[in-house]
Amino acid sequence: MSSSIPNPPRADPCESVAELLPWHANGTLSVEDRSLVDAHTEVCDACRASLALERRIVETIRAPRGNVEQSPHSGWQRLAERIDAESIPPQSQRPDRANGSGGVTHGSSMTPDHRRAGATHVSARAADSPRNSRAAGRARRWNWGAVLGAAVAVQAAAIAVLAVALVRHRQIEEAPRFHTLATPDPTLAANGPLLRIAFDSVMDEAAARELAGRVSGRILAGPSPDNVYTFVLNAADQSARGVDDKVSWLRRQSHVLLVEPVALGQPSRR
Amino acid sequence: MTYPEFNPETVPALPVDDLALLERVVAGDREAFRRLYTHYHRRLHRFLTRLTRERPLAEEIINDTMMVVWQHAADFRGASRVSTWILGIAYRRALKTLERVRTRTAQDGLLASVTAPEGTMLDLLSQGAETHEWIDAALATLSPEHRMVIELAYFLGLSCEEIAEVAQCPLGTVKTRMFYGRERMRESLLTLAAPRKATATERGA
Numbered sequence: 001m002s003s004s005i006p007n008p009p010r011a012d013p014c015e016s017v018a019e020l021l022p023w024h025a026n027g028t029l030s031v032e033d034r035s036l037v038d039a040h041t042e043v044c045d046a047c048r049a050s051l052a053l054e055r056r057i058v059e060t061i062r063a064p065r066g067n068v069e070q071s072p073h074s075g076w077q078r079l080a081e082r083i084d085a086e087s088i089p090p091q092s093q094r095p096d097r098a099n100g101s102g103g104v105t106h107g108s109s110m111t112p113d114h115r116r117a118g119a120t121h122v123s124a125r126a127a128d129s130p131r132n133s134r135a136a137g138r139a140r141r142w143n144w145g146a147v148l149g150a151a152v153a154v155q156a157a158a159i160a161v162l163a164v165a166l167v168r169h170r171q172i173e174e175a176p177r178f179h180t181l182a183t184p185d186p187t188l189a190a191n192g193p194l195l196r197i198a199f200d201s202v203m204d205e206a207a208a209r210e211l212a213g214r215v216s217g218r219i220l221a222g223p224s225p226d227n228v229y230t231f232v233l234n235a236a237d238q239s240a241r242g243v244d245d246k247v248s249w250l251r252r253q254s255h256v257l258l259v260e261p262v263a264l265g266q267p268s269r270r
Numbered sequence: 271m272t273y274p275e276f277n278p279e280t281v282p283a284l285p286v287d288d289l290a291l292l293e294r295v296v297a298g299d300r301e302a303f304r305r306l307y308t309h310y311h312r313r314l315h316r317f318l319t320r321l322t323r324e325r326p327l328a329e330e331i332i333n334d335t336m337m338v339v340w341q342h343a344a345d346f347r348g349a350s351r352v353s354t355w356i357l358g359i360a361y362r363r364a365l366k367t368l369e370r371v372r373t374r375t376a377q378d379g380l381l382a383s384v385t386a387p388e389g390t391m392l393d394l395l396s397q398g399a400e401t402h403e404w405i406d407a408a409l410a411t412l413s414p415e416h417r418m419v420i421e422l423a424y425f426l427g428l429s430c431e432e433i434a435e436v437a438q439c440p441l442g443t444v445k446t447r448m449f450y451g452r453e454r455m456r457e458s459l460l461t462l463a464a465p466r467k468a469t470a471t472e473r474g475a
Contacts, residue, residue, distance in 0.1 A: 022420075022448055028429035057455075060401050061320075061424045070325065072311035076304055079333045083340060090298050090343055211273050252312075253273055254305075 013040060017047050025054035064244070073257045192235035193243050194220065194262040195250070199227045203255040211253060215246040230262065288352040295343040307336050310353075314360055317426060321364055321417070322371070331367055335360040350435050357426075358436045361418060368414035408458035416451035419444055 017040045023029040024037045041048040082088075195217070199208065205223060212218050212231045222229030233246065243261065250259045288309060294302030311332060318328035338359050346355055409417050415437075422428045422436060433444045 019445060019449060022423050022452065023430055026423050026427045026429075028423075028427065028432075057405060058424045060405050061421075062427075063402075070311075070315050070319075070329075072308045072315075075311060075329050075332060076307050078329075079307065079336055079340075080300070080304075082333070082337065088337075088341060090296055090340060207273075214273050214275060252308075 014044060014047055017041070017044075018050060021047070021051050021054045024051060025058045071251065071258050191232075192217070193233045195231045195233065195247065196258075196260050196262050197229050197231060197250065197256060198258040199223075199229070200255045200257055201227060203227060207255070211250070211256075215250060217246075289348070292339075292343050292346060292352055295340065303336075303340055306339070310336070310356055313426070314356075317421065318360065318364055320425060321421060322367060327367060327371070331360060331363045334363050338363075354432060354435050357422075357428075358438065361422075361436050365414050365418060368417070404459055404462045405455075407462060408455045411458050412451050412454055416447050416454065419447040420451045420455065423448065 017037055020029060020033050020037050024034060029037065037047075037051070041051050197208075205219075208223070208229050209219055212229075215231070215233060217231045217233040220230045220232040233243065247259050247261060250256055288306060291302045291306045291309075295306060314332045314335065315325075315328055318331050319325055322328050322331070335356065339356060346352065350358075409420065412420070418437065419433055422433045423430075428436065430441060430444050430448075434441045437444065
């Protein structure tokens with residue numbers, strides 16, 4: 001394929017320099033070659049114009065287009081499902097490589113399955129150990145009246161905890177799950193750019209608050225049942241580029257599934 | 271849970287030890303693989319969307335690429351950077367896709383023996399709102415191999431040596447593809463810029 005393409009001609013200095021221009025424009029040329037190009041373009045109008053054109057093309061190709069950036073979350077979910085569906089382990093964990101024929105050199109030789117199996121094995125061994133058997137014998141010799149009294153006390157405490165949880169759950173259930181025109185919408189009062197951010201289930205409110213602070217913002221609403229928050233950024237010094245940078249930065253943080261700018265006044269889902 | 275300070279200067283590249291992540295992937299660590307996926311997704315997505323012009327197709331290539339990474343992480347011997355290895359896999363997947371879906375665009379028909387000084391074309395590119403479209407159209411007239419070299423150099427900023435590693439070909443082949451790709455692209459841009467130049471001249475008359 002490549003052998004059918006003839007070598008580029010190099011009849012004069014301009015053609016030798018022309019070959020280096022793309023790498024000069026993308027900043028990867030060696031110091032020596034860069035000096036060669038710089039010296040030549042100082043005296044050659046045509047090559048100087050060519051270099052300017054190369055730079056212009058590189059700038060245009062690299063310029064961001066629009067504010068829409070694909071979140072990796074949905075793609076990752078599809079890939080994870082594919083791995084699960086096809087039950088594909090990494091090559092190092094396949095039986096044909098486990099006997100050493102695969103020459104795996106990276107990482108530990110103990111796979112997660114091995115570790116899990118080992119942990120289970122250790123637990124079973126601990127439960128059957130003589131020490132645990134001795135503890136069980138001591139328990140059998142305890143005063144049964146005291147044991148029953150303690151059990152009743154524990155049961156009463158558990159019932160109290162469950163009752164409190166039930167009352168709180170009902171309070172949450174009874175809260176309106178809809179918005180009306182009269183429902184106060186905090187986003188209407190916001191005077192800075194708004195971002196809607198979906199986190200994974202690990203993210204708690206304290207961490208969300210910390211993250212909002214990192215981008216000079218605060219939590220305006222949230223979390224929703226799906227752990228979605230609305231952040232408002234500081235109205236000062238929020239150029240379009242600045243907001244884009246913050247959106248891009250937020251999208252790269254751990255536990256962040258989705259970040260999208262929100263139009264001012266759009267009702268937030270709390 | 272602690273987050274780093276926001277700094278616009280650091281937005282394009284947060285430090286990720288991708289070799290350490292890859293070693294954990296070899297051991298079957300799904301969380302490490304998710305982080306590696308997230309780290310490379312943005313770069314690959316922008317690159318592949320440019321090439322294919324179709325987001326679903328770009329996503330398909332990314333997942334095919336990362337599936338290879340998941341399955342063959344143990345085959346990585348450290349002869350190159352992890353990024354070069356992953357880009358190489360994506361390169362071969364994208365090349366196959368481009369060869370499958372490639373259609374000669376209407377811009378081919380516009381290529382004629384139009385000549386104009388480069389300074390003039392540069393002026394037109396500098397002021398033309400259609401610059402993106404012109405460059406995309408010019409790139410679309412290239413063969414997949416020529417286009418890939420230009421995209422890897424101009425968009426991803428890879429050196430000639432890095433492209434040779436990614437494409438698994440000699441340095442001379444990269445230089446040759448770049449030379450003829452640029453020639454072809456220049457011809458296309460001259461053709462596409464010509465009607466605008468003519469209109470500007472008519473307005474000036």
